[in-house]
Amino acid sequence: DAGVIQSPRHEVTEMGQEVTLRCKPISGHDYLFWYRQTMMRGLELLIYFNNNVPIDDSGMPEDRFSAKMPNASFSTLKIQPSEPRDSAVYFCASSSLAGGFNEQFFGPGTRLTVL
Amino acid sequence: GQSLEQPSEVTAVEGAIVQINCTYQTSGFYGLSWYQQHDGGAPTFLSYNALDGLEETGRFSSFLSRSDSYGYLLLQELQMKDSASYFCAVRGGTGFQKLVFGTGTRLLVSP
Numbered sequence: 001d002a003g004v005i006q007s008p009r010h011e012v013t014e015m016g017q018e019v020t021l022r023c024k025p026i027s028g029h030d031y032l033f034w035y036r037q038t039m040m041r042g043l044e045l046l047i048y049f050n051n052n053v054p055i056d057d058s059g060m061p062e063d064r065f066s067a068k069m070p071n072a073s074f075s076t077l078k079i080q081p082s083e084p085r086d087s088a089v090y091f092c093a094s095s096s097l098a099g100g101f102n103e104q105f106f107g108p109g110t111r112l113t114v115l
Numbered sequence: 116g117q118s119l120e121q122p123s124e125v126t127a128v129e130g131a132i133v134q135i136n137c138t139y140q141t142s143g144f145y146g147l148s149w150y151q152q153h154d155g156g157a158p159t160f161l162s163y164n165a166l167d168g169l170e171e172t173g174r175f176s177s178f179l180s181r182s183d184s185y186g187y188l189l190l191q192e193l194q195m196k197d198s199a200s201y202f203c204a205v206r207g208g209t210g211f212q213k214l215v216f217g218t219g220t221r222l223l224v225s226p
Contacts, residue, residue: 042216042217045215103148107157
């Protein structure tokens with residue numbers, strides 16, 4: 001398996017622009033997580049899905065952030081409009097009920113810079 | 116809510132043994148995980164403890180004491196490649212599937 005795939009790997013945009021981050025989880029995994037990592041706040045969970053359904057979005061910072069999972073193999077995290085404080089590394093991770101949730105598999109991340 | 120505390124930085128020399136401690140507070144507890152992250156990389160899973168005691172995986176071991184809300188990661192026979200950040204993460208609270216990560220411990224291994 002190729003592991004969790006994220007795109008783009010790097011994104012530089014200007015304040016006010018829409019940003020869309022993409023994630024393909026490991027095939028067969030039924031949980032998908034979006035995290036954000038910054039020096040100030042560390043690694044924080046934004047939202048997670050189970051079988052394509054959002055379960056907990058309490059970590060989403062504000063209405064500018066939205067996430068979807070239209071099918072088992074694809075998820076997006078959208079920021080509209082983007083702000084400089086959104087600059088961070090965004091990770092997608094997946095895990096499996098069969099695996100007992102002991103391990104989350106992280107993608108390589110998307111480094112977002114908002115100017 | 117949940118909170119975790121771990122040292123910000125630890126230094127050691129090649130071949131040595133180092134212990135990274137983690138204390139946590141959570142309203143409900145399912146288990147404690149450890150992840151490694153190299154600079155510019157993604158977190159990768161190292162170990163998981165749901166029950167008290169020591170879990171050993173090669174050069175790495177992880178310990179949990181639920182009564183003390185405490186765990187540690189033990190790294191033996193340190194190698195230069197072990198220089199990385201190490202995060203403890205608690206699974207607890209309202210979501211069995213959710214992980215709350217500590218702020219990370221940066222380990223610097225010198226020759």
